[in-house]
Amino acid sequence: xxxxHHYLRKFLNTxxxxxxxxxxxxxxxxxNYIIPDRYPSGLPPENYxxxxxxxxxxxxxxxxxxxxxxxxPKKSVFILVHGYKGNRAHWKEILDELSxxxxxxxVALRAHDTNSAAHTTFSTKEASDVSxxxxxxxxxxxxxxxxxxxxxxxxxxxxxxKATELNSKVDGIISDSAFLTLTLSGDRWLEGTFYGGSIILxxxxxxxxxxxxxxxxxxxxxxxxxxxxxKPAMVIHCEKDNIVYHEESKQxxxxxxxxxxxxxxxxxxxxxxxxxxxxxxxVESFAEKIN
Numbered sequence: 001x002x003x004x005h006h007y008l009r010k011f012l013n014t015x016x017x018x019x020x021x022x023x024x025x026x027x028x029x030x031x032n033y034i035i036p037d038r039y040p041s042g043l044p045p046e047n048y049x050x051x052x053x054x055x056x057x058x059x060x061x062x063x064x065x066x067x068x069x070x071x072x073p074k075k076s077v078f079i080l081v082h083g084y085k086g087n088r089a090h091w092k093e094i095l096d097e098l099s100x101x102x103x104x105x106x107v108a109l110r111a112h113d114t115n116s117a118a119h120t121t122f123s124t125k126e127a128s129d130v131s132x133x134x135x136x137x138x139x140x141x142x143x144x145x146x147x148x149x150x151x152x153x154x155x156x157x158x159x160x161x162k163a164t165e166l167n168s169k170v171d172g173i174i175s176d177s178a179f180l181t182l183t184l185s186g187d188r189w190l191e192g193t194f195y196g197g198s199i200i201l202x203x204x205x206x207x208x209x210x211x212x213x214x215x216x217x218x219x220x221x222x223x224x225x226x227x228x229x230x231k232p233a234m235v236i237h238c239e240k241d242n243i244v245y246h247e248e249s250k251q252x253x254x255x256x257x258x259x260x261x262x263x264x265x266x267x268x269x270x271x272x273x274x275x276x277x278x279x280x281x282x283v284e285s286f287a288e289k290i291n
Contacts, residue, residue, distance in 0.1 A: 083154025127162035161221030182219035233258035
């Protein structure tokens with residue numbers, strides 16, 4: 001009997017230790033999830049300046065094309081928003097070309113790049129920040145009215161869609177690799193980390209949701225896309241995207257009655273690099289319709 005109690009105690013202690021370590025691990029990963037590793041973007045391209053805008057009491061770092069500092073900036077402004085774990089340098093491959101015909105503002109999302117926010121909110125507060133950036137860009141035109149076009153990638157795409165609900169100054173939106181819900185794409189991202197990750201690390205998601213008071217099922221652009229329907233919009237899907245599936249991108253496009261384009265052989269949020277010419281052609285043709 002003594003031996004049985006000994007083994008039972010040992011089993012219970014071991015189980016308690018394993019469960020405690022599991023909970024601790026999920027807490028650590030949850031904090032890393034909402035406070036991702038930062039990758040500072042470095043210096044902007046030669047024809048851009050680095051500055052920041054006060055967004056809801058938070059300094060949001062931006063790059064701006066130099067034309068926005070002139071007396072007569074170009075008629076249209078692209079506002080570029082990167083994705084999760086990205087930075088402003090995400091867009092470097094196309095910035096020089098975009099600034100030939102347009103002014104450009106490149107936004108650093110909360111808890112990314114050199115944005116000093118304590119954590120991400122996966123588009124909730126970020127959409128409000130982008131709205132403030134829109135107001136700032138609009139104000140640079142003084143007595144003229146610019147054409148404002150949002151271009152968002154992945155989480156930046158979702159953030160851009162949500163910003164259309166907050167700011168009536170938007171004239172068009174292009175989303176690239178935007179997820180249908182954070183739950184779906186988050187699970188695939190975890191599964192890509194290691195097999196069974198979406199199940200084993202599910203408590204991490206619940207902990208992260210509680211820490212920043214968000215519901216990952218509601219981190220979706222679909223309602224914003226429906227409200228935008230009938231206005232200029234384009235949805236770009238990367239053919240080899242293993243985080244956002246074709247039917248999900250198509251669902252967003254259908255909700256907004258948007259143009260829908262699939263870029264061949266491109267991976268998640270990488271089309272502007274692997275298929276640069278095609279990507280720029282799509283973006284420029286979209287801008288021409290608005291102007």
